[in-house]
Every structure is written in C-alpha cells, then in structure tokens.
Amino acid sequence: MTQTVAVLGTGKIGEALLSGMIRAGWRPADLLVTARRPERAEELRTRYGVEPVTNAEAAKRADTLILTVKPQDMGKLLDELAPHVPAERLVISGAAGIPTAYFEDRLAPNTPVVRVMTNTPALVDEAMSVISAGTHATAEHLLHTEEIFGGVGKTLRVPESQQDAATALSGSGPAYFYYLVEAMTDAGILLGLPRAQAHDLIVQAAIGAAVMLRDSGEHPVKLREAVTSPAGTTINAIRELENHGVRAALIAALEAARDRSRELASGNG
Ligand SMILES: NC(=O)C1=CN([C@@H]2O[C@H](COP(=O)(O)OP(=O)(O)OC[C@H]3O[C@@H](n4cnc5c(N)ncnc54)[C@H](OP(=O)(O)O)[C@@H]3O)[C@@H](O)[C@H]2O)C=CC1
Ligand SMILES: O=C(O)[C@@H]1CCC=N1
Structure with a gap:
C-alpha cells in the first residue's frame, strides 16, 4: 500500500x-x-x-x-x-x-x-x-x-532518556564544527593567508579528518598522535589548546546544550 x-x-x-x-x-x-x-x-x-x-x-x-x-x-x-x-x-x-x-x-x-x-x-x-x-x-x-x-x-x-544528550552531540553538532572552521580560518588570516585560501585549507583538513575518523576504524587519539611529531609543530598547538581549556570548554558547551534541550521539554521554551 x-x-x-x-x-x-x-x-x-x-x-x-x-x-x-x-x-x-x-x-x-x-x-x-x-x-x-x-x-x-x-x-x-x-x-x-x-x-x-x-x-x-x-x-x-x-x-x-x-x-x-x-x-x-x-x-x-x-x-x-x-x-x-x-x-x-x-x-x-x-x-x-x-x-x-x-x-x-x-x-x-x-x-x-x-x-x-x-x-x-x-x-x-x-x-x-x-x-x-x-x-x-x-x-x-x-x-x-x-x-x-x-x-x-x-x-x-x-x-x-538519551535524546537530550543526542541533541547536544549530533543535533547541534554541525554548528560546533562550523564554529571551529570559522575560528581557524581567522587564524589563517592572522598568519597572513588570503581568506579564501585559509578557508579551503581548513575545510579540506576537516573533510580529510572526518573521512579518516569514519573509515579508518582508529581511535581519535591514535589519529592525532600520527600527526603530532616529537618537538614538532602540532604539539605546540595542542599545548595552547590545553592551556586555554578547550577540552573543558567543549564538555561544558555540550552539557549546556543538553540542559537547554531538557528545558524545552514543556514546549514553552
Ligand atoms: N535547525 C537544526 O539544525 C535542527 C532543528 N531541529 C528541530 O527541528 C525543528 C525545526 O527547526 P528549524 O527547521 O531549524 O526551524 P524553522 O523555523 O526553519 O522551521 C519551522 C517551520 O515551521 C513553520 N511553522 C510554525 N508553526 C507552524 C504551524 N502552526 N503550521 C505550519 N507551519 C508552521 C515555520 O513557519 P515560518 O517560516 O512562518 O516561521 C517554519 O517555516 C525544531 O523543533 C528544532 O528543534 C532538529 C535538529 C536540527
Ligand atoms: O538549536 C536548536 O535548538 C536546534 C536543535 C538541534 C539543532 N538545532
């Protein structure tokens, strides 16, 4: 039918x-x-x-x-x-x-x-x-x-019971990645790249990383370690991310999104 x-x-x-x-x-x-x-x-x-x-x-x-x-x-x-x-x-x-x-x-x-x-x-x-x-x-x-x-x-x-958490992760998730791309494109400007080029470099890095995350079967830590050379460039960036509490900020951000989803339960917002 x-x-x-x-x-x-x-x-x-x-x-x-x-x-x-x-x-x-x-x-x-x-x-x-x-x-x-x-x-x-x-x-x-x-x-x-x-x-x-x-x-x-x-x-x-x-x-x-x-x-x-x-x-x-x-x-x-x-x-x-x-x-x-x-x-x-x-x-x-x-x-x-x-x-x-x-x-x-x-x-x-x-x-x-x-x-x-x-x-x-x-x-x-x-x-x-x-x-x-x-x-x-x-x-x-x-x-x-x-x-x-x-x-x-x-x-x-x-x-x-897991829907509010799922909303914080995958429902809102694309916005977090767009935000990161926006911020990293600004970093490219600071480093002297033209905006369009900075955008393309970051977007392709994001696509490459996303495909590897999906298809390699490897844990994200392993994938990150493969990029992070001893006394190299990446570890300097990672140290700054840790110094600025980016991991804690992401955990707090997703918790806030989960809490807002719970608040919307009444339909009155
Ligand atoms: N945007 C996102 O990324 C995601 C959104 N959601 C959920 O999806 C839902 C929609 O979000 P989104 O698409 O972003 O919002 P939109 O505002 O784009 O879409 C809602 C639409 O519903 C219309 N509408 C409101 N009341 C009525 C009614 N009584 N009869 C007919 N049409 C009506 C609105 O009309 P009008 O254009 O006149 O305002 C609007 O076009 C939300 O509940 C959100 O929580 C879920 C996952 C992701
Ligand atoms: O921001 C919102 O409320 C909607 C639900 C998940 C993504 N967008």
Whole structure:
C-alpha cells in the first residue's frame, strides 16, 4: 500500500528531510507539506512538486505526520491537529527537547509517537538521526521511521532518556564544527593567508579528518598522535589548546546544550 507522508512546518529541517526523501525515491505525489505563510507553501510546491495543505488536512490524509516546527510552536500546532488525527496515525516529532509523552497527552489515546533528532547534513544525505519510540510505537513504526530518515543519512535507535544528550552531540553538532572552521580560518588570516585560501585549507583538513575518523576504524587519539611529531609543530598547538581549556570548554558547551534541550521539554521554551 502506498504511504502518504506529511511534513508539518516545513522550514529548514522539514525541507532538508523533504528534499532528501525525494532524492531517495519518494514520489512527490505521496508527500504533503504544510507551512505557516502562503508564499512559503507556494515555494515548496514550485521547488518540489508537492502539495501544500492545511495542518488539519494533512492530519486527515497522511498516514505519517512529521512535525518539524520549533519546540515553542508545538503546543499551538497540536491544539490545531488534535481534533483531526485518528489514533492509527504515526506521529513523528523532529523537535528538540519535547518528550513523546507530551504528544501522547494531547492526541487520541494510543497514538503511536516516535521522536527523532536529526541534523542539517540531511541536505547532503549525511544526517545523523537518533530515534526513540513512544509508548504506543511498534517495531513497524520504528522501521518506517528508519526508512524515512535512512534516506538522508545514518539512523540510530536510543532510549528516549538519551535524546537530550543526542541533541547536544549530533543535533547541534554541525554548528560546533562550523564554529571551529570559522575560528581557524581567522587564524589563517592572522598568519597572513588570503581568506579564501585559509578557508579551503581548513575545510579540506576537516573533510580529510572526518573521512579518516569514519573509515579508518582508529581511535581519535591514535589519529592525532600520527600527526603530532616529537618537538614538532602540532604539539605546540595542542599545548595552547590545553592551556586555554578547550577540552573543558567543549564538555561544558555540550552539557549546556543538553540542559537547554531538557528545558524545552514543556514546549514553552
Ligand atoms: N535547525 C537544526 O539544525 C535542527 C532543528 N531541529 C528541530 O527541528 C525543528 C525545526 O527547526 P528549524 O527547521 O531549524 O526551524 P524553522 O523555523 O526553519 O522551521 C519551522 C517551520 O515551521 C513553520 N511553522 C510554525 N508553526 C507552524 C504551524 N502552526 N503550521 C505550519 N507551519 C508552521 C515555520 O513557519 P515560518 O517560516 O512562518 O516561521 C517554519 O517555516 C525544531 O523543533 C528544532 O528543534 C532538529 C535538529 C536540527
Ligand atoms: O538549536 C536548536 O535548538 C536546534 C536543535 C538541534 C539543532 N538545532
């Protein structure tokens, strides 16, 4: 049977997922989208050939609803949806922080809910999507969720108690790497390189390091040791990173992101 999937609140993450689903072979005819602004709805229709509908219509027509509004907008969206979502609909939340119980409390009894934390590399089919089942979600619902998010990258099932940590690591993770690239490009400027060249050198170093981390099977410490020659250049840089507490700063930063995810649990932000 053909499944219809609706993306509700198609912003950055919703569009990344939608475009990936189409690249993965989903037919635009089987996809519905909702947007808050009519011009955004038309943009999605033109760009992807999908049908924009109201939230209520999506709830009635789609077999699976993927909710990708901001956590602060989720309560309002659920108020709008609740009267229209039959209990057999699979509801997937892509929002940070909000637990599956929040949806279960506001939708028809026994509604299957799955929580997913993905990330923006979905745009290049390199997402990390971390998946947890709510109380009424079955193995089949989890497989269906993996089928959708597997089209845009890797998936991993975790207990819901680990979702806030996963959000701090992989959900927000790309931003930390962009921040590091930005900072190291500035360092290149300080060292006298043109900005474009500094950017290219750091981005290629990042890509090379990422591929080795993924494909070599080696521990990051081993990979770093292979770069760090006795009395060489790298150890001087590492000493400065340690002197400036970069490791401690990263641990504190991810803890702060985890704590913020917990705070978003109420949907009020
Ligand atoms: N950005 C990221 O890297 C990640 C985000 N997330 C999660 O994904 C969710 C979306 O984030 P992001 O894509 O960045 O945010 P966006 O603001 O880009 O997308 C949310 C979209 O929902 C629309 N919207 C809000 N309320 C409604 C409504 N009632 N009906 C229809 N559309 C509505 C907004 O409309 P309008 O354009 O008018 O504001 C907006 O386009 C969040 O819950 C976030 O926690 C998860 C992982 C990574
Ligand atoms: O910053 C945020 O709240 C969202 C969730 C994870 C990444 N971006």
